[in-house]
Amino acid sequence: xxxxxxxxxxxxxxxxxxxxxxxxxxxxxxxxxxxxxxxxxxxxxxxxxxxxxxxxxxxxxxxxxxxxxxxxxxxxxxxxxxxxxxxxxxxxxxxxxxxxxxxxxxxxxxxxxxxxxxxxxxxxxxxxxxxxxxxxxxxxxxxxxxxxxxxxxxxxxxxxxxxxxxxxxxxxxxxxxxxxxxxxxxxxxxxxxxxxxxxxxxxxxxxxxxxxxxxxxxxxxxxxxxxxxxxxxxxxxxxxxxxxxxxxxxxxxxxxxxxxxxxxxx
Ligand SMILES: *[C@@H]1O[C@H](CO)[C@@H](O)[C@H](O)[C@H]1NC(C)=O
Numbered sequence: 287x288x289x290x291x292x293x294x295x296x297x298x299x300x301x302x303x304x305x306x307x308x309x310x311x312x313x314x315x316x317x318x319x320x321x322x323x324x325x326x327x328x329x330x331x332x333x334x335x336x337x338x339x340x341x342x343x344x345x346x347x348x349x350x351x352x353x354x355x356x357x358x359x360x361x362x363x364x365x366x367x368x369x370x371x372x373x374x375x376x377x378x379x380x381x382x383x384x385x386x387x388x389x390x391x392x393x394x395x396x397x398x399x400x401x402x403x404x405x406x407x408x409x410x411x412x413x414x415x416x417x418x419x420x421x422x423x424x425x426x427x428x429x430x431x432x433x434x435x436x437x438x439x440x441x442x443x444x445x446x447x448x449x450x451x452x453x454x455x456x457x458x459x460x461x462x463x464x465x466x467x468x469x470x471x472x473x474x475x476x477x478x479x480x481x482x483x484x485x486x487x488x489x490x491x492x493x494x495x496x497x498x499x500x501x502x503x504x505x506x507x508x509x510x511x512x513x514x515x516x517x518x519x520x521x522x523x524x525x526x527x528x529x530x531x532x533x534x535x536x537x538x539x540x541x542x543x544x545x546x547x548x549x550x551x552x
Contacts, residue, residue: 324366324394324423331368336375336406341385347428349543350449351376351397352384355442359552362405362414363387365395370412372405384544394423397545399441399552401476410475417441417480420457420545430541432456433534435526436510437500439472441480442550448538456524456534459548462513470509478551482506484528502528 326334342348353359358381363374373395379385397420403409416439422432434444434457445457462481463471472482484507485500492501510527526532 324390324392326365326367326373328367331370334368334371334373336362336372338375338377339385339387340377341379342388344386346388347391347393347424347430347541348386348388349397349422349545350384350386351379352544352546353379353381354546355549356381359399359547360402361387361397361547362400363389363395363397365393369415370408375402375406377402389422389424389541391428392424392426396421396435399547399550401552404475414475415439416472416474416483418444418462418550420444420446422543424541428541430538430543431535432538432543433526433536434458434524435534436462436481437483437485437526437528439480439483439506440510441474441478441552443548444550445546445548446536447544448536449542449544450538450540452537452539454536454538456536457545458514458524459546460514461549462510463551465513466509467505470506472506474551476552480551481510484510500529502530507531 344350351361358378360378361376362372363376365373374387376385376387398414398417400414400417405414418440419435419438420432421435422430424430432446434446440462443457443459443462445455445459447455463479466481470481471479474480482505483503485502488495488497488499488501507528511531514525514527524532524534526534
């Protein structure tokens with residue numbers, strides 16, 4: 287059951303926040319529908335200045351980000367409730383290096399590859415959403431739920447693993463753009479290529495315009511389903527390909543993650 291958020295692209299993630307039952311927290315005890323506090327208000331968003339870091343002290347809640355690409359990369363952490371400015375800018379991680387990024391308790395949001403010009407200087411326009419989203423959310427006990435979503439596109443692979451000893455991982459390392467048909471590929475504001483978003487919001491001219499469901503865009507969606515299909519012919523389930531394919535959410539009980547950003551377009 288999905289809990290639809292007005293922010294397209296957060297559909298799958300909202301499902302993480304309210305509908306990821308665990309043995310310790312069955313759904314009935316997780317107060318689905320309670321307003322969550324990791325979301326920025328419009329007022330907070332308007333005046334948000336990103337915290338800039340080259341890497342924080344490796345302690346407490348947060349995520350190790352490994353740059354497995356061949357060039358230095360920057361990463362942008364967005365809090366839910368604010369799509370117009372990142373919450374944290376992680377700058378210039380050298381190829382092959384890993385940095386730790388501290389996240390506040392109750393954090394809910396996403397991490398994307400990108401460039402300062404596009405995400406912070408916003409020289410090219412407002413929509414920075416196209417690309418692979420690494421989605422993270424913390425509950426009141428500092429447990430964290432994470433997944434990789436391709437609903438807003440795929441500009442490269444991301445894999446995510448727990449560090450709490452459970453040995454669980456999600457995401458994928460397959461280069462998602464390689465071999466894609468032209469119709470599945472879009473261009474980010476940076477000029478970099480990405481597989482297009484697999485969904486869009488309904489408009490009043492669509493059938494059932496007010497049912498809260500997204501419209502699936504079949505060209506990029508079918509490409510990703512095909513590309514991420516495993517040897518057994520089963521669709522890859524370790525990413526949200528759209529809101530109807532994939533069950534990729536995992537939990538780190540201590541709220542400390544390791545993410546690998548594979549080769550991709552910033
Ligand atoms: C969650 O983490 C924060 C920040 O480290 C800490 O202040 C808080 O006490 C923790 N809460 C629980 C329930 O462990």
